[in-house]
Amino acid sequence: MSLKQKIRELQKKREEVIQGGGEKALEKQAAQGKLTARARIISLLDKDSFQEYDMFVEHEARDFEMDKVTLAGDGVITGTGRIYGAPVCIFAQDFTVAGGSLGLMHARKITKIMDHAMKMRVPLIGINDSGGARVQEGVNSLAGYGEIFFRNTIASGVIPQISVILGPCAGGAVYSPALTDFVFVVEKISKMFITGPEVIKTVLGEEISMEDLGGARIHSQITGNAHFYSESEEECFEQIKKLITYIPWNNSRKARPFPAKNPRKEFRIDEIIPDDPKLPYDVKDVIMALTDNSDFFEIQEQWAANVVIGFGRLSGVTIGFVANQPMFMAGVLDVDSSDKAARFIRYCDAFDIPIVTLVDIPGYLPGIDQEHAGVIRHGAKLLYAYSEATVPKITVVLRKAYGGGYIAMNSRHLRADFVFAWPSAEIAVMGPEGAANIIFRKEITSAENPDEMRKLKIKEYKEKFANPYVAAAKGYVDSVIEPLETRNCILHALDVSLTKTVERPQKKHGIPPF
């Protein structure tokens, strides 16, 4: 054979593999509104940047007549590419080939690209679309998953790991996304669960659809397993690209700097908070009144909405924001919101992203169900995360900061670097009404007119304690500032904090209240 013929043979082989599971399977994929694995990669990555590897890998299974079966690329496509110029390693499971099931060589391809991502210290993106373990390969499939989970863990906090659920991701397979940093789900396409509806029906007799058990909405609103929700694969890819612009390639680099921009004029920071501390407002308006171009990339928007987390930029630098949301459940802290904020704080700390915390919290949510759900253990996670974080930490107390909530929301005592407070801040051990019922109970009950005494005591307490000056007098608050001064104060604080270095006692790692 001449060289020309050999080249043609190579091109022919490539075309065969690109056909995936064949025309029928491709049609079925399209009928479900799903793009093919290759189309997804091409759509997500920069034009012409995708380099595929391990295209000709073949499975070596022999049981169950597998020796008679050819599987293109063994059901997964792996390679490297760029997103807005940032190098990434990517794998996408191909549902048209044996249902995207994971066998030994399939897993080897994935672990190879994961090892590559770790060696080169670049983000790893995994597009999951698989029926699960390839039953015909038995324990080899389980071994494959195990190798992937181990690498997810070792890479955690070194390189950003992103999971995109564009199909079923069930059984053991779903643990890989759970170990990664960010999970993207798409309405009607993503399905994540440990045990599927059929097994639940046979073993437990409970009936539920795939969508209601582990669809995109369930994981975005109820379980908190998903971080970003979208209604189409295209929208999802735009979200992923946006995320990549905010985060660094690895934990020894800073995120890409952008040109500094002022917040948009329509956000008037001094007109957002109502005078009455019991009335709500949208804290996202405050965030957008602070960030460059008022851009705010929110994470886990629909879950535990009483706390808001996400990325924004200040003077072109990526910043992680954590804020109580008074508009939802009065902005209390509870089991889910503590988990949500704590994990995000640890992500920012791992990747050297400064954290700005906006505080307006009336306390923790009272209730038997909260106590029995372990609000103690989960609330402690937030204290742990803030204390442990050594990135620059800046706090702005907007309004209420009562009791335990004051401590937990990045107070000076958890080693916030700079604590600012607005004149509307009320830093106190409890609210005036609570104080009346607890501290002044004797005076009120023994008074001639309890109602009048109660009103008087509330007024006294309010005037004496519901302000930032008591805390400022003790140095617990560094500076009381006007709302319009906020962005400037934060920018200056960040400017001074670029070279922050903290020593902590040597240890292998702490024992956070997992």
Added chain:
Amino acid sequence: MKKKIDQQKYEILNIDYTMYKTIIPDKFKNKQKWEIPDNRKIRAFIPGTILKITVKEGQSVKAGTKLCILDAMKMKNRLATPVAGKVKSINVKEGQVVSKNEILFEIE
């Protein structure tokens, strides 16, 4: 911004004696009221099938006496009474499929 706020449906939430105007999700409003657990009511801890009932109505039982075998998760689960007393009622039959927390026996 202001318009978006005004259009929201706000309700009153009591946090430590202070009444806050805010959005309260259905999940919070519909949560189950806590009941004092009554361990004289023997409930199924898991959905399954009653394989065998090993006591009779009116029978005196000691703490730890086996009441039935509940077939679930490929296991023959032994359900025993945590309290001593008399079997007040048997609410299930052998072969019956039960759901989680369903009351199977009552001890008096």
